Amino acid sequence: MSIPGLGQIAPQPATSNKRIILLKPLWEYRFSVPRNSPGVGVRLLTGTADRDGTELALNRTYTFQRTRSKISTYQGCTLEISGGPVDDYVKDYADPSDSPACQFVNLHVAFQEQREAAAARQSGRTAAQGPRVMVCGPRGSGKTTLAKTLVALATRVGGQPLMANVDPNEGLLSLPGTVSAAVYGTMMDIEEPAGGFGIGSTPSSGPNAVPVKLPIVYYFGRERVEDDVPHWRDVVNKLASSARAKLKEDEAVRAAGMILDTPPVDLENEGIDILAHAANEFAGEYLPIQLIMLLRAIANCLTSANFILVLGSDQLVSELQKRFAGQKTSLGELIMVVPLDKSDGVVQRDEQFMRFTREATIKEYFFGDSKRTLSPSTQLVSFDDVAIFKAPEAESEAYEGQPILEPAEISAEMSHWTLAIMNASVNDPPETIRQAPVIGFIAIADVDEDRRRLKVLSPVSGRLGNKPLVWGRWPEPYINLLG
Numbered sequence: 001m002s003i004p005g006l007g008q009i010a011p012q013p014a015t016s017n018k019r020i021i022l023l024k025p026l027w028e029y030r031f032s033v034p035r036n037s038p039g040v041g042v043r044l045l046t047g048t049a050d051r052d053g054t055e056l057a058l059n060r061t062y063t064f065q066r067t068r069s070k071i072s073t074y075q076g077c078t079l080e081i082s083g084g085p086v087d088d089y090v091k092d093y094a095d096p097s098d099s100p101a102c103q104f105v106n107l108h109v110a111f112q113e114q115r116e117a118a119a120a121r122q123s124g125r126t127a128a129q130g131p132r133v134m135v136c137g138p139r140g141s142g143k144t145t146l147a148k149t150l151v152a153l154a155t156r157v158g159g160q161p162l163m164a165n166v167d168p169n170e171g172l173l174s175l176p177g178t179v180s181a182a183v184y185g186t187m188m189d190i191e192e193p194a195g196g197f198g199i200g201s202t203p204s205s206g207p208n209a210v211p212v213k214l215p216i217v218y219y220f221g222r223e224r225v226e227d228d229v230p231h232w233r234d235v236v237n238k239l240a241s242s243a244r245a246k247l248k249e250d251e252a253v254r255a256a257g258m259i260l261d262t263p264p265v266d267l268e269n270e271g272i273d274i275l276a277h278a279a280n281e282f283a284g285e286y287l288p289i290q291l292i293m294l295l296r297a298i299a300n301c302l303t304s305a306n307f308i309l310v311l312g313s314d315q316l317v318s319e320l321q322k323r324f325a326g327q328k329t330s331l332g333e334l335i336m337v338v339p340l341d342k343s344d345g346v347v348q349r350d351e352q353f354m355r356f357t358r359e360a361t362i363k364e365y366f367f368g369d370s371k372r373t374l375s376p377s378t379q380l381v382s383f384d385d386v387a388i389f390k391a392p393e394a395e396s397e398a399y400e401g402q403p404i405l406e407p408a409e410i411s412a413e414m415s416h417w418t419l420a421i422m423n424a425s426v427n428d429p430p431e432t433i434r435q436a437p438v439i440g441f442i443a444i445a446d447v448d449e450d451r452r453r454l455k456v457l458s459p460v461s462g463r464l465g466n467k468p469l470v471w472g473r474w475p476e477p478y479i480n481l482l483g
């Protein structure tokens, strides 16, 4: 029996859009999946291949959605590509040593030697420390890709490195607007858009294809470091002490070391001359220089980075070399500034794409994705039963150069914003609340000012009343999550 109307649809001929591509050693299959595409399927038929360092299993079809990335191979491989639409091409290298991947793998080998030496020394009485690597460069130079690759290669040989991110523009295992760190002791989920660095790799009430990672997250609530440098420094300091504690207490993590992803450094507009000025000449005025100082602060506070990798900027290399030449870490190691080529495959992601990605990440946090459906709880909460804080505007009198929090007046303006739930008590001083780790996020679905009630979307059920919520200024409130 057929349902009236539906039985009359003519069967569609099955079309196959499968193609086979061959990659020689160090070639890349580069792809960009448009946002309305159901995804591109990639199946490894022969050889070995990886996405940013994490290997593909043989004969399994991986589906990549809303991402721009690459599949690389060290030994050569054959791939079957299906689905789409997708913009893609094969990047060949007449001389494989021209591929930036060669530099990356050489770096990994050097770090691995340091890790093995650290592990060997650890069996004695000395608590040895693996490499602490800071990745920096201009916007869109491939920083996150390199950091991800180094972490993936380390975990492939059994290491458990600590990955930290202090660029609030893209969250690591968290929503944008945060800084975070996590130990990577297991493989990454390469199918998720961020390739193992996304929110889909964290614990949730749904099933996970690969073991989840447990990040420590601090809330910045701004897009760029320059939007509130003092607060960014505070949260980075907090993250640094958490990272230090982890490296101290866990021998496996200490031996594997740390990889740190940093915000983009923009030198182009100011020029290298400015960089020669002394620190007191540029207080707050020249952001690029300020950023370099901040990078240095990170290097110092995150247990002394002993390698600074610089992607695609000779200017930044020379500036950092000047600043760090001959300097040693607190452990007495020389700080090495290593210049690296930027891959020509790195995609410049425009604001529209980034906005779409942010929206999709927030949606995924509450509702899951195609592999894992989550059911957030919807709660009606009285204005009197929640404590929401926000930072005063930098220009306001309450700010006075110091970032503090003040109780926020609940109004319709809050609709569709995502708020951070802080691991603190509502009675704690504002500074403690602002610098507390984040437990999770809620979204304000609706504000009923007449009845003084909020409609809140939360990943788990349970009262919100005893935890302070912080309302940042970014990411923007553009989604109506309940449709």
Ligand SMILES: Nc1ncnc2c1ncn2[C@@H]1O[C@H](COP(=O)(O)OP(=O)(O)OP(=O)(O)O)[C@@H](O)[C@H]1O
Residues within 6 Å of the ligand: 028, 030, 031, 067, 068, 069, 070, 137, 138, 139, 140, 141, 142, 143, 144, 145, 146, 167, 170, 263, 264, 343, 344, 345, 346, 347, 348, 349
């Ligand atoms: N060789 C490559 N081929 C294709 N895509 C690539 C390649 N390398 C990097 N990408 C993609 O380019 C985009 C930007 O790379 P990445 O995030 O590593 O740069 P970034 O320097 O960290 O960016 P930002 O400055 O915005 O933080 C990502 O989508 C990444 O997957």
